[in-house]
Amino acid sequence: MLTRRLATACAVAAVLLAASASSHADQALNLFSGTTDFVNLGPWGSGEIKISNWERFRDRQTLEVLARGYHEGGRLDLKTPVDFGPFVGDPIQTQVVMLVKAGQPERPRQPRGYYGPQMGPGMMPGMEMPPGGMPPGGYPPGMMDEMMMGMPGMGGTAGMRGQPQASQALPVDKVRVVLVTDKGHLSSGDLALNPNLLFDDDWLLISVVLSDFGMPEEDLAGAKLERVVLTGNGNGYIHVASLQIIQEDTPLVAEIEGPEVRTIPAGQPAEFTAKPQHEGVAASYQWDFDNLDGLGIDGYSEKVSCQFPEPGYYVATLRVVDEQGRLQTRMDTIKVKVQ
Secondary structure, three states, X not given: OOOOOOOEOOHHHHHHHOOOOOOOEEEEEEEEOOOOOXXXXXXXXXOEEEEEEEEEEOOEEXXXXXXXOOOOEEEEEEEEEEXXXXXXXXXXXXEEEEEEEEEEEOOOOOOOOOOXXXXXXXXXXXXXXXXXXXXXXXXOOOHHXXXXXXXXXXXXXXXXXXXXXXXXXXXXXXXXXXXXXXXXXXXXXXXXXXXXXXXXXXXXXXXXXXXXXXXXXXOOOOOEEEEEEEEXXXXXXXXXXXXXXXXXXXXXXXXXXXXXXXXXXXXXXXXXXXXXXXXXXXXXXXXXXXXXXXXXXXXXXXXXXXXXXOXXXXXXXXXXXXXXXXXXOEEEXXXXXXX
């Protein structure tokens, strides 16, 4: 479940993936969009980051980050630190925008000494004999399971008995962005890789308002942005196609009025209202009231009415889109309990 003010972007905001921001933005900092012209890559803890050999976004290169929990990941060091004061001065008008996708889990590292270059006749990679042949007393507990993993149709000793194997869930389903300045750092907190944020193929386009970052107690006026850290909540890969910091002089407002959790009776119409836009901003509203079937459109106006025929738990989603296509699309969600 996304936080109340977690802003998200969708396909109509594709223009913001370009290296430069629209003329409607006060400030724009492009950290990555296929090249490392402005940053140097380096590990964070025992994590890794590099240009991916496998994933591309359209015709562009992407980053591959290996995360091992929130303390291990990758970093992007700015070749020239940037004045971050204007972004921090108006944090509610600033967004960190990313195009990301979760990759495969990290393969477990095999015990040293058991898997080496020695291969027996007809053996597959990963089935190497340990030095000196079979160790006295056989293999350590669980090693045969590890050796059988990766063979077609085999999933450890359970696979050898013909038992069906459960598919392994992706180990990274939340990411975190940390902005490091010379006067303190700001953390985005957990950002869920929600499939409802689908932008293109398996890529998710998410953005976070800077005011939602954990702000340090230090005064960041005049601070220099030196580094951006990317991590995840599990052991696996995160691919990044675009990473930008964008400030808009008049951002869209996407907020559903009322409590974050609403209780309404089944079969009775309920009204949902969006907060108005800033003066002079023309926006369209898109409502969805059941995210289990993907994000559709169930209503278009600033105020809509919806009837839930069955008791249960639902998610009401509001997307606000700039009709001129210049401002970042924003979204808000609330929980609805129908009884």
